[in-house]
Amino acid sequence: MSQPLRDYLESQANLVEDVLTAHRAPSRVTGGTVGPRLIRFFVDPEPRVRVSAIRRLTEDLALALRVSSLKIDQGREGLVVSFPNPKARAVSLLDLLPVVEPLPDFAALLGLTEDGAPLLARLSSPQVAHILIAGTTGSGKSVLLRTIALSLTLAHHPRALRLICLDPKGRAFRPLAGLPHLLRPPVSAISEAREALASLVRVMEWRDRRRESAPRVVVLLDELAELVQQGGEGIAAPLVRLAQRGREAGIHLVAATQRPSAAVLGGLLRANFPLRLVGRVTSATDARVAAGRGGTEAHLLEGRGDFLAVGSGAEVIRFQAAYVSGAEMRREVEVLCRRWS
DSSP: OOHHHHHHHHHHHHHHHHHHHHTTOOEEEEEEEEOSSEEEEEEEEOTTOOHHHHHTTHHHHHHHHTOSOOEEEEETTEEEEEEEOTTOOOEEHHHHHHHHOSOOTTEEEEEEETTSOEEEEETTSTTTSSEEEEOOTTSOHHHHHHHHHHHHHHTSOTTTEEEEEEOTTSOTTGGGTTOTTBSSSOBOOHHHHHHHHHHHHHHHHHHHHHTOOOSEEEEEESSHHHHHHHHTHHHHHHHHHHHHHTGGGTEEEEEEESOOOHHHHHHHHHTOOSEEEEOOOSSHHHHHHHHTSSOOOGGGSOOSSEEEEEOSSSOEEEEEEEEOOHHHHHHHHHHHHHHHO
């Protein structure tokens, strides 16, 4: 840790203690973590101090620390005060991969948690199976979709893992063109998307009869709500069937949407996306639909890769999504083409 950062943390910790003492809620900062986007202080109140009294001081603490936002939560570490890191940094996928290699089979590298630990999602697990990514423009959802795709393909031979990419706008998957894992070039035409999904349903049924699940097929969908609106039942019906029964046949959906509308996606969301990756959304209502539960406050996230991982358990994990540029992705695709040619 650099000396300027150490000095900043000590100064902020002293300010937290000073504000709490001045408001008759004396507490000590006992530790913390420095993540790529968030700084977290672990606060130990004196026995007579109520947590509710500290929560009421959120605005006072933010003002004293001169930060744009501040949260007070109860976690495994006790009381946690979180605020933005003034030296926020991107998390590079290509720098992070060597730290966690070899990845478990069919696991995607998502990014770094608040405490600096790599976060993985294993598609073959029943607790993952399918992933929904939600977030407004600038939240980083399309980047996270490409990160998942690249981390999976770098770790698997095309005989073990295949991809299908659907995107009505035709932009998200351009850097993946030519990837040896693709079953077909990235699809933007709605008619072709319908045909691709209908074909996958037939594959799923064929595998079900034979109890087969290899190779794994990952269907990457950007702008899910737009796909469903444009394609109607020809898109929605096979997606619901794949979400309900695809995992046992080795078929997984990883879908991103800007508008997690219950009216548009209600039936599909109910068909089970066990893992939700939620970036900044426009409202608490969108946050509840995207996460499948209330109280996540995803509408207060910072954007630019700041995400929540919401699974079937009670814990919600905040993480910074790993980033890979279009140029980096094209270079890696070229490497994979040479490796598997």
